Amino acid sequence: MAGPTRFMILLTCFELGVIDVLRENSRMTAAEIGKTVGAKPDAVEQLLHLPVKEGFLRHDAVSGTYSLGAFAGVPENHLQQLLQVLNMIKVVMYRQMFYLPESVRTGTLVGLEKLYGFEGNLYEAVAEHPDLRTAWATMMDGVTGQNDPWFLRHVDIPPGAQVLDLAGNTGLGAILTYRRKASPGLRVTTFDLPEKETECLENFRAHGVEEHCSFIGGDVFESIPRGFDVVLIKHFLDMFDKDDVVRILTGVHEALDVGGQVNILVPVYPEDIGDPSSAGVDFFPAYFLACTMGRGGPQKLSTYRTWVEECGFTVTRTVAQDLTTMPGTLIAHGILCATKTA
Numbered sequence: 539m540a541g542p543t544r545f546m547i548l549l550t551c552f553e554l555g556v557i558d559v560l561r562e563n564s565r566m567t568a569a570e571i572g573k574t575v576g577a578k579p580d581a582v583e584q585l586l587h588l589p590v591k592e593g594f595l596r597h598d599a600v601s602g603t604y605s606l607g608a609f610a611g612v613p614e615n616h617l618q619q620l621l622q623v624l625n626m627i628k629v630v631m632y633r634q635m636f637y638l639p640e641s642v643r644t645g646t647l648v649g650l651e652k653l654y655g656f657e658g659n660l661y662e663a664v665a666e667h668p669d670l671r672t673a674w675a676t677m678m679d680g681v682t683g684q685n686d687p688w689f690l691r692h693v694d695i696p697p698g699a700q701v702l703d704l705a706g707n708t709g710l711g712a713i714l715t716y717r718r719k720a721s722p723g724l725r726v727t728t729f730d731l732p733e734k735e736t737e738c739l740e741n742f743r744a745h746g747v748e749e750h751c752s753f754i755g756g757d758v759f760e761s762i763p764r765g766f767d768v769v770l771i772k773h774f775l776d777m778f779d780k781d782d783v784v785r786i787l788t789g790v791h792e793a794l795d796v797g798g799q800v801n802i803l804v805p806v807y808p809e810d811i812g813d814p815s816s817a818g819v820d821f822f823p824a825y826f827l828a829c830t831m832g833r834g835g836p837q838k839l840s841t842y843r844t845w846v847e848e849c850g851f852t853v854t855r856t857v858a859q860d861l862t863t864m865p866g867t868l869i870a871h872g873i874l875c876a877t878k879t880a
Contacts, residue, residue, distance in 0.1 A: 542632075544588060545624070545627070547585055547588045547589075548588065548589065548594075548624075549624050549625075550585060551585055551586070551589060552624070554575045554576075554577060554585075555575045556571055556575055556585070556586070557606075557609060559571055559574050559575060560595065560604060560605060560609075561606065561609075561614075564605055565598070565601070565603040565604070565605045566603055566604055566605075567579075567601075567602050567603050567604070568582045568583040568602070568604065571586075571604065586604055589607075589609075590604070590607075592608075593607045593608050594606075594607055594608050594609050595607045595609065619680050619684065620868075622676050622677045623677055623680075623868065625673050625676070625677070626673045626674055626676070626677035628673075629669055629670065629672075629673035629674075630660065630670055630673050630674050630829055630830075631824065631825060631828070631829045633649060633653055634647065634649030634650060634828050634829045635649070635824050635828050636649060637652060637828060638824055638827060638828040641827055641828045641832055642827055642828075644832070645832050645833055646832045647659060647660070647828070647830070647832045649828060649829070650663055650829075654667055654670075659831050660674065660829060660830040660831070661830070665733065678707075679710060682711055682714070682772075682773065683714075684864075685803065685871050686710075686714045686715075686772065686803070687714065687718065688864065688871075689772065689801075689803040689871075689873055690714065690715060690718040690719060692855075692857050692875075693770075693801040693873065693875055694799070694875070695715070695719040695724070695768055695801075696767065696768070697721035697722065697723070697724065698721055698722060698723030698724055699721075699724055699767040699768050700725055700765060700767050700768070701715060701719075701724070701725065701726045701727065701766065701767070701768045701769075701770060702727050702729055702754075702762075702763060702766040702769045702770065703715065703726060703727065703728050703729065703770045703772070704729050704758060704769055704770060704771045704774065704786075704790070705729065705730055705758060705771070705773075705774040706728035706729060706770075706772075707728070707730055708730075708734055708738045709728045709738040709739075709741040709742055709751065709753070711728070711770065711772055712726040712727070712728045712738075712742075712747075712751045713741065713742065713747055713751065715770065716747050716750050716751055717747070720750075724750065725751070726750065726751050727751070727752045727754055727763070728751065728752070728753045729753075729754045729755075729756060729758070729762070729763060730753075730755070730756075731755065731756075731757065732756070733755075734753070734755070735753045738753045739753055758789060759782075759785060759786070759789075761789070761793075762789045762790055762792070762793040763793065764793045764794075766793070766794070766798070767798055767799065768798070768799045768800075768801065769790050769793070769794065769798070769799070769800045769801070770801050770802075770803075771786070771800065771802045771803070771804075772802075772803040772804075773803065773804075774786075774804075775787075775802065775804050775842070776804050776822070776826070776834060776835060776836045776837075777826065777831050777834045778831075778833065778834045779833050783845055784845060784848065784849060787800075787845065787846060787851070788850075790849075791849050791850045791851060791878055795878070796878055796879065797878065797879075798877070798878045799875065799876070799877050799878075800846075800851060800875075800876050800877075800878075801873065801874075801875050801876075802842070802846070802874040802875075802876075803871055803872075804836065804837075804842060804871065804872055804874075805818055805822065805836045805869050805870065805872075806818070806836055806837065806838060806839045806842070806858065806870055806872035807819055807837065807838050808838070808870070809838050809839070816861075816869065816870050817869055818836055818869045818870065821869065822836050823835055839856055839858055839872040842872070843856060843874060846874055847876075850878065851876035851877065851878060851879075852876060852877050852878075852879045853874060853875070853876045854875050854876060854877055855873070855874070855875040856872065856873065856874050856875075857872065857873040858873075859871050859872070
């Protein structure tokens with residue numbers, strides 16, 4: 539019941555600048571904080587009860603001052619990652635979630651149509667609505683920058699391989715792949731909708747990898763380019779229900795020669811849904827059904843393995859994230875590596 543109110547109280551502390559002020563000044567009263575951020579001390583004190591209760595901040599009853607509690611031990615870059623997610627939830631999700639029942643009944647994003655007059659999915663809407671794009675793309679770039687290096691440490695890309703980054707958006711994944719796996723002859727190609735090409739190629743030039751990275755425009759549901767040794771599928775399969783996931787994987791299987799590899803990175807639910815270590819089941823159903831696609835959502839790693847095998851691949855490796863070893867990672871991801879053997 540208190541989830542939405544807790545969210546907005548905490549986010550407001552950040553947006554008003556309260557947390558930044560306390561990072562710069564070891565101890566301050568509500569009056570001093572209020573004067574600095576432009577708010578009444580009474581209102582500031584009301585907001586600070588929750589972070590004090592949770593141990594994020596400390597309150598000294600004798601001096602009446604506030605200071606950082608648990609937040610003092612969180613690196614600035616981790617707080618920024620958190621704020622990117624919180625801002626995305628506020629801009630992209632909060633209002634749309636009001637229409638979750640209607641979205642589930644219709645299989646469409648009712649909130650997106652009501653609030654923006656847009657019929658389609660979020661990934662199409664960001665091209666027309668800068669507020670959605672800024673909030674979503676900033677968060678997604680952070681997710682890519684955080685999880686792709688972990689993914690690339692656990693997958694094998696042969697020297698000189700021709701790599702296809704399926705639905706690679708505007709090229710950040712391709713850039714990371716080339717830099718992490720560079721070898722003579724290695725080439726990484728982003729495959730995504732044609733309208734992504736200009737920004738993608740600009741990103742390649744800006745990062746100095748235009749000789750090693752390229753772009754192909756197309757639709758994964760129409761055809762997948764051939765001639766690649768390795769296909770990477772990252773941050774994509776969870777957007778779809780099983781029938782479309784199978785269509786995508788079948789297309790990849792048909793596009794690869796025998797011996798070709800597919801490496802998949804996808805958020806996953808724990809095998810035991812009651813496991814409190816993953817926040818995925820708290821977040822993704824509303825994210826996908828009401829705010830981004832009107833369908834889809836992550837699966838258990840074992841479920842993805844079954845689907846990959848049903849499409850003709852031999853799974854050679856699966857890896858699940860251990861969130862205790864990855865500070866700042868909020869939701870667990872999994873890796874599936876598979877080979878076309880027939």
